[in-house]
């Protein structure tokens with residue numbers, strides 16, 4: 001008998017369904033019509049989920065999500081064009097790092113670990129910096145779990161005539177978005193987040209007219225999304241070896257996404273998971289980093305309890321032993337950990353992880369409810 005895998009309460013890779021895994025049990029030729037048909041279906045379904053059928057195209061690219069972000073920035077941003085990066089965590093910082101590598105000029109608004117960038121400050125910044133041609137924002141900043149207000153940011157970008165690029169890696173598929181309505185020039189995501197596929201490729205939903213003008217701009221041969229798109233349009237094939245099994249699994253994942261009610265259905269389940277998780281953890285005495293208003297239905301950051309006996313490594317092992325993998329924190333100012341609610345997780349798993357947390361606390365000699373964190377969200381804000 002195969003030992004049961006632990007549930008992954010992480011922001012991807014995540015726990016996938018058995019049928020998604022089973023879709024990988026066949027070998028496909030990369031030139032084969034059946035495989036090309038799967039790629040075309042995947043792109044069409046993603047375009048529909050993004051509300052971009054009339055205005056945008058979908059271009060997949062091999063690699064993890066960061067490869068797709070780098071491909072989008074390198075393909076769409078001209079060498080001397082100025083960018084504003086909105087940062088409030090590790091993924092916003094990574095966008096700045098990519099632009100550094102690409103030697104593209106950029107400015108940033110850095111809100112630290114747990115504050116969202118707001119429309120009015122972006123508007124003020126853009127009017128003071130008319131040279132900015134595009135704004136890049138992270139939809140759900142997975143390092144804290146904060147849900148950034150992309151609608152108000154899109155609105156001020158449109159008013160200022162500035163393009164918007166969204167890293168919606170950990171949100172697309174679970175949070176409603178319409179690239180045409182926002183509007184947004186490009187949205188990036190990957191196979192192993194809210195659509196619940198396995199890792200292996202990312203994709204971008206790009207305004208067609210913008211991509212049409214991007215020939216010869218990319219710094220990288222393999223990350224050139226213009227060339228990837230043209231090649232796919234012409235031959236129906238990926239340029240260079242595609243992750244065939246991953247694409248087959250992803251098509252199955254997209255069918256299951258649709259069967260669950262699409263974006264709305266998935267949002268309902270993830271929100272329910274998040275509410276159950278947060279309520280249960282609060283009952284045990286844990287505090288969330290963020291106020292309820294900014295909590296995403298993707299992943300939640302909890303502050304470590306203020307007890308010298310609390311040790312994350314031991315906490316992690318105790319919980320894993322009970323069948324759940326959680327995620328370390330990624331904050332600069334305080335100790336924390338994260339628990340995700342995306343993937344094949346339902347009421348039962350959320351309830352069981354709360355019990356696992358309670359057991360882990362008892363085994364570490366903590367009394368319940370656990371003592372409050374040394375730094376609370378309130379005194380975090382005042383420094």
Ligand SMILES: *Cc1c(COP(=O)(O)O)cnc(C)c1O
Nearest residue numbers: 064065066091140142167169170
């Ligand atoms: C997961 C994620 C990425 C991409 O990370 P990879 O490890 O390269 O797949 C980028 N941005 C956000 C917001 C993410 O959650």
